[in-house]
Amino acid sequence: MDFTLLIIIILLALVFDYINGFHDAANSIATIVATKVLTPFQAVLWAALFNFLAYWVFGFGVADTVAKTAHTSSIDLIVILAGVIAAIVWNLLTWWKGIPSSSSHTLIGGFAGAAIAHGFRDVTDPEHAGFKIVNWLKAAKEGELLPSGVMIVILFIVFAPLLGMIISYFISLWLMYSSKKNVWPKIVTVVLMLLVAWFLASVLVPYEDIKKPRFESHFWSFMTEPANIKWFLVGIIFYSLAIFNLLFSSFSTAKAEKVLKKMQLLSSAAFSLGHGGNDSQKVMGIIAAAVAVYIKMNPHHVDLSSGWLDLNVVLPDDDKGIKAHMPGWIPLTCYSVIALGTLSGGWKIVKTMGSKITKVTAFEGVVAESAGALTLFTTEHFKIPVSTTHTITGSIIGVGVTKRVSAVRWGVTVKLLWAWVLTIPVSAVLAALIYYFLKLFI
Numbered sequence: 001m002d003f004t005l006l007i008i009i010i011l012l013a014l015v016f017d018y019i020n021g022f023h024d025a026a027n028s029i030a031t032i033v034a035t036k037v038l039t040p041f042q043a044v045l046w047a048a049l050f051n052f053l054a055y056w057v058f059g060f061g062v063a064d065t066v067a068k069t070a071h072t073s074s075i076d077l078i079v080i081l082a083g084v085i086a087a088i089v090w091n092l093l094t095w096w097k098g099i100p101s102s103s104s105h106t107l108i109g110g111f112a113g114a115a116i117a118h119g120f121r122d123v124t125d126p127e128h129a130g131f132k133i134v135n136w137l138k139a140a141k142e143g144e145l146l147p148s149g150v151m152i153v154i155l156f157i158v159f160a161p162l163l164g165m166i167i168s169y170f171i172s173l174w175l176m177y178s179s180k181k182n183v184w185p186k187i188v189t190v191v192l193m194l195l196v197a198w199f200l201a202s203v204l205v206p207y208e209d210i211k212k213p214r215f216e217s218h219f220w221s222f223m224t225e226p227a228n229i230k231w232f233l234v235g236i237i238f239y240s241l242a243i244f245n246l247l248f249s250s251f252s253t254a255k256a257e258k259v260l261k262k263m264q265l266l267s268s269a270a271f272s273l274g275h276g277g278n279d280s281q282k283v284m285g286i287i288a289a290a291v292a293v294y295i296k297m298n299p300h301h302v303d304l305s306s307g308w309l310d311l312n313v314v315l316p317d318d319d320k321g322i323k324a325h326m327p328g329w330i331p332l333t334c335y336s337v338i339a340l341g342t343l344s345g346g347w348k349i350v351k352t353m354g355s356k357i358t359k360v361t362a363f364e365g366v367v368a369e370s371a372g373a374l375t376l377f378t379t380e381h382f383k384i385p386v387s388t389t390h391t392i393t394g395s396i397i398g399v400g401v402t403k404r405v406s407a408v409r410w411g412v413t414v415k416l417l418w419a420w421v422l423t424i425p426v427s428a429v430l431a432a433l434i435y436y437f438l439k440l441f442i
Contacts, residue, residue, distance in 0.1 A: 002297055005077040005442075006311075009290045012084045014337050017283040019088060020103040021051065021341015023095045024275060024388055031365035031396070032268045037261045044343050046265070047272040052339040054276030057229045060326055061383030062278060065148050066285025068135050069108055070115035072292040074128040078438050079114045080290045086110035086431035090423070102387030105423045107282050108153055111289075113428025114435040121439070146382050153385055157420055160375060160386040161394025168371035168398030171241065175367065176402070178245035179256075189245045196242075200235050204228050230377055237270055237370050260362035267369035272342075274376030275388045280334040282385055287330055288313045368395040390420060 029043035038046060070079065087103070087110040094101040112134050119133030126132075137149040146152065178185040205227050207213070213221035222228060240263060248256060291313040314325040372392040379386045 002077060002294055005081060006290055006294045009077060009081050009084060010287055012081070012088065013283045013286045013290075014333065016084055016088050016091070016103075016107065016286075017280065017334055017337040018341040018344075019091050019095070020279050020283075021048075021338040022344035023091050023103055023341075024279065029268065029272075030392075031368055032264050035261060035264065035362045035365045037264045037268075037362065037365070043268075046268065047275075048339040048342040050269045050272035051276030051280075051342050052335050054273045054280065055331055055335040056224075057226055057233070057273060058277035058281065058380060059226055060281060060284060060331070062281035062380060062385045063285040063288060063326070065153075065383050066108065066111075066282045066385055067288040067292070068138075068148070069111045069150060069285075069289070070134050071128050072289055073296060074123050074125060074133050075115050075118055075293055076122075076297065077290060077293055078435060078442055079118045080111065080286060080293065082114035082117075082435035082438055083107070083110035083112075083431045084286060085434050086113065086427050090427050090430060094423075101423045102157075102389050102420060103279060104282055104385050104387045105153070105157065105420075106427045107286065108150065108385065109424035109427030110431035111286070112150055112424075113431035116428070117432035117435040121436075146384065148383065154424065156379065156384055156386045157390065157424075160379060161390040161397070163378070164368075164371050164375045164391045164394035165398035165401070167374055168367050168395040169402055171367045171371055172363075172399045172402035175241070175245060175248065175363065178248045181249045185249070186246055189242050193239065193242050196235065196238050200231055203231055230381070233270055233273065234374065234377055237267065237373060240266055241366075241370060257362055260366050264362055264365045264369065267366045267373065270373035271369045271376070271388075271392065274373045274380070276335060276338055278376050278380055278386065278388055280331070280338045281380075283334045283338075284326065284331055285385075287334075288326070364396070364399045367399045368392060371395040371398065387420070 029038075029040070029047045032038050032046075033040050033043050084107070087107040090101070090106045090110070091103055115133045116131055119128065119130045123129045123133060135149045137147055137151045139147050174189075178189060205222075205225050207218045207222045210221055210225050214224045215221045223232075244259060244263065251259065291311050310327040310329065312325065312327060313330070314323070369392070372388070372395040375391045375395070376386070376388060
């Protein structure tokens, strides 16, 4: 029975992953469709490709954070099943209504809500009973700057769009300042280029520190190290903007618009990479948590290798020195499924993201997508599962504010904020109800 539940959870998690793809497709293609750089069909193909390519760029930090939303030693498989079902229901409802809510927060809210229901119903251990069953806040590990836990995810409901908004605001000012026929903007840009070169040199992982080189060649192992690929992408985004800024003042309006539309292909691709890397990991985290719970409930049946269905997932345990392990087919499947979901579109949300918040031109598109990608790469680096929806919305608002505050349709934005605030509690309550219902039959 437990193994059957485990397989059902994995299948439903992949269903959620697929829904996440078409629910959040608008995040990375709304601006590129609104500016007519690509047709809707071309745009979803473009986004889906880079959703999938994220498999070779990102690690499993976010997956680990999601897997540890609740104490896996104190929950059962029905908790995870209820959480996934609630996340699917809420995602489909908000997609149907055209509301760009967060798939990430839906999943975490559902997982936490079902766990709390279980904590009050079946857990007698005072350390994990009731609300204590959820990992609300956990101190930062050695070498990490931020703590982890559900409270950090909740805080980033505010911080992720705010960070996206701030980055897009300053990129907008930078571009507008560079359009002036003056030497000072170019000096500022050159200084920034030197500072970013210094920063990238300090964070890239040298060959000597790469634990599992992908090639015998030192050069190609260095170039293809996932952590390095991410920073190379940050560099490509920044330097493409910087080079454009150096030339901006010499362009006519028509020429600048033409170049910006081509740059949107890069910025949209970068954001799609961030979307794939951030959101697919959450499904991996759910699968990892389900396997951990199954092993806890069946300690004598721990060999989960069965041909291609290798489920020997291991969650990291720093206290015991246990390293994480994720069978290769799981991330490959998760990235493939979210890419297929993106191919299915999500046109109601495209309309909201691409036109209702503020009028979007190629300028706004490049800035918003670049800011969103940089925000996602940063939060993924700190293993924080944030909402790609919130991130790109904040970025679009930030670029709108640079024109004038009234350029942002605040009525639409306030409605989105309410959807964001309600997503976790509504998903949690829904998951709790589903948990109690399932307990009547399982």
